[in-house]
Amino acid sequence: MPRSNEVHDEVAGPVRILVMGVSGSGKSTVGAAIAAALGASFVDGDDLHPPANVAKMAGGSPLDDADREPWLDRVGETLAGGASVVVACSALKRRYRDRIRAIAPGTVTIALDGGRDLLASRLGARVDHFMPAALLDSQLAALESLAADEPGAIVPIDVTPDEVVSAALAAIRGESAPA
Structure with missing residues (x-):
């Protein structure tokens, strides 16, 4: 069951999700x-x-904050674009999410949460992705969990993808998670 912070009582008008x-959590x-369920x-x-940035990560090097800043700004600008949109983005640290929300107020965050073994097995099964599995530990070390004052929900990923999506949609709509 997800932990929800003040999300939405109902979804009306453009949504920013x-x-x-971390890599392998199922963001995409x-x-x-x-997005399909919300018509976004x-x-x-x-x-x-x-x-x-892609070349740096493909070479096995993690990004630093200076690398991330223009990317986070583009994420925020995409969310602020006016139409309903869902953006998948690692946004591992609170300050990254704050930067995005400063550009796109009203953004609701769905934080996908899973254990290292599950994430590593998912990454090991990937082909043709620029993010190598070797960077998982650096991402887990950098991860700052969604805080109680951030609008959104933490959703466990150790269930089926349909169950993850149902729990996320319930949180977005301000409902109890499905059983």
């Missing part, structure tokens, strides 16, 4: 399903990285 988590899969567009935050 940030689906966050869950984000696309949430979906943007994979990986597509917003400058080429230099």
Whole structure:
């Protein structure tokens, strides 16, 4: 069951949803399903990285905060664009989410939460992705859980993708999670 912070009593008007988590948590899969359910567009935050960031990560080096700043700004600008949108973005630290929300107020965060073994097995099964499994530990070390004053919910990923999406949608709508 997700832990929800003040989300929405109902979904009305344009929605801004940030689906966050470490690599392998299912951000793209869950984000696309949430977008489809809400009639929103979906943007994979990986597509917003400058080429230099992609090359750095593909080479096995984690990004530093200076690398992330223009990317986080693009994520915020995408969310603030006016139409309903769901963006998948790691946003591992509170200050990253604060930066995004400063550009896109009203953004609700769905934080995907899973254990290292599950995440490592998912990453090991990936092909053709620029983010190597070797960076998982650095992402887990950097991860700052969604705080009680951040609008959104923490959703466990150790269930089926449909159950993750149902729990996320329930949180977005301010409902109790399905059993």
